[in-house]
Amino acid sequence: MKVLNEPGVLWRSERFFSTPSAMARSLFFYVTRCGHYYYDKNYDFRDNCEISKLGSHKNFFLIYVRSGTVHFETDSTYSVEQGQIGLVDCRRPHRFYAAGNAEAMWLHFDGSNARAFFDQILAFRGGRQVMTPSGECHAEQEFAQIISGLRDETITEIECSQRVYRLLCGLLFPQYASLDKTAEHPVAQAREYIAAHLFEELPVERVAAAVNLSPSHFSRLFRSSTGFSPHEYIVLHRIDEAKALLHSTALSVKEIAYRVGYRSEVNFIASFTDKAGVSPATFRKNPL
CATH class of the missing domain: 1.10.10.60 (Homeodomain-like)
Structure with a gap:
């Protein structure tokens, strides 16, 4: 659905919601909302707004920036630039904003071991919440398939879980995805x-x-x-x-x-x- 009346989010932007089944909540990774946004300099999302209090928002957040820069304030301040992924725990204080034009695909997700993945990814990266995925991770394609699947209602909960899992594994083991597995490595x-x-x-x-x-x-x-x-x-x-x-x-x-x-x-x-x-x-x- 088109996004209306969200400051700094341009008219071309889309956002979709998904309510997971009891089985998905128990066994799978699941997405509660996702979107493909185009931003201008007026975009400034803060965690004291009404949206941030919804259950579909209070989970984990992944964003892939296709162009421009999206800035984050969590426990630290950082910027996610073109080709990079940001990972945020939206149960913690947070702010997202753009200082200029930007484009990004994003999703809110959770799952039975989502917390363990989040903690381990940050532990492997020294707490850094910005990552550059390897080409073998196919991050942009995974985001696009999840978003289009929820838009068209063609993605199953199992497939959605598998795609989120691949994204997280690509962030957890960035070197493994691009590892030269020849005997000389x-x-x-x-x-x-x-x-x-x-x-x-x-x-x-x-x-x-x-x-x-x-x-x-x-x-x-x-x-x-x-x-x-x-x-x-x-x-x-x-x-x-x-x-x-x-x-x-x-x-x-x-x-x-x-x-x-x-x-x-x-x-x-x-x-x-x-x-x-x-x-x-x-x-x-x-x-x-």
Whole structure:
């Protein structure tokens, strides 16, 4: 529907509403309102207006700026420029405004683990709420498909959830979307090195040296590319290998512990139980 009487929003702008089903609220990501706006310098949305008090607004907000600049004031002040995405928790104090002409697509969304995504995205980015999506993220297309789908009533709740999920994953793992997965890439090399030396001690410094990177640079690259710290990845890889050995061999728990890089059976049992939720002996009897 056309937007009427919203200061600073030009007549070409459109806005659409969506009321999620009980199932969507429980299981999916869902959009409560979205739009394609054209702004002028008079646009100034503040969180003390009546719209901001509506349930369809008090959730999470994503905006993709197609041209110009949209400014934000939340816990900090920042600007979202052409080709960038802004992410805001509209339950917190906020203000959006334009100092000149701008165009953007936006959506309000929520979901059962939306908060966890929001917190993790900001944690990975040092609290920064402005991001430049990779080309592989197809952010503009995802926004456009959600908006047109709600306009034409052709998008299902499942498809809408999937598109929001892809957007969030693209923001959570920006390096992964554009990662060169060839064998020459440092992260690919590191994963191969870890697999080949899993039974040995693997401090981050050793793995970083194997791919000719400093430990700090390697850790940042590995985390942004995989979502795991190198240490967490190694631990989980060891647990997965231990599960396979418990299921397919008659090796003792102690032997398996040494085969997957632990030098103490006690430490292995504690680590396995923490990650798998059951002890190695219980897992062997009832593989999950």
